Amino acid sequence: MTLTKTEMLAQANIASKNTLMETLNIEMIDFGEDFLVARMPVTPKVHQPDGVLHGGATAALAESVGSFASHIFTDTENMFVRGLEITANHLKSIKEGFVYAKATFLHKGRTTQLLDIRVTDEADNLISICRLSTISLPKKK
Template sequence: MSKEIVSQLNKMSENTLISHLNIKFTEAGEDYLKASMPVSSIVHQPFGMLHGGASVVLAESLGSSLSNYILNDPRYVAVGQQIDANHLRSKTSGTVYGHATVVKKGRTSHLIKIEITDEHGKLICYSHLTNAIIPNPHAK
């Protein structure tokens, strides 16, 4: 099931900001989701380091996708309501890895924790995302 979810998420992300930043979902579990993002000039700020906004895109992409995956109810969707990010280390090249886990799954909101690390497991960014659960505007 994990491979099917990962494949579906990557397909849904085609031609979006997610694909533009080369974010790839890599693993899904019952209460977690993982993805990777290469660190290159596409995600650099003017001083040649990973842009904090790119880390936030990775975090929110993981957190929102995880909420929708665990929601598993076509009548509702999870949408980002509030995100915070603590940028702890700089990164100029290589790859970063995001790991989103469920902190609290409520009826009207989800709280998701996202940790972004480098190839050596060092924490680059720590983030929390609150998703609101709203009626799906495309539900029939």
């Protein structure tokens, strides 16, 4: 049975309960054949001491959306996904509103995946550029 887009996003968001994603209020909001989009509110909960979005929260958003993207496009009956490495270049600060992370595949191999994740604000200004590599490993029977 194939899930609808709404059902797939709902499942991803339900899977985030009692995790870092729930703590940071990260929500998966859109996906297509080779991308996934998540959003996170920018509130004092994700600020650094001087009142702007913490780079670690941005990296957590990027890794969350990238890992979920790899998970969605992987045979999860037989495989599981883990992050290998993430890099983040923070280009602009933001104090409030939402940030959006769009993960797109640069490489979608059977074992390794490489994702480009662009984090933008509500006006589509680029906040951070991240790269995430993931690995798909067989589940033990």
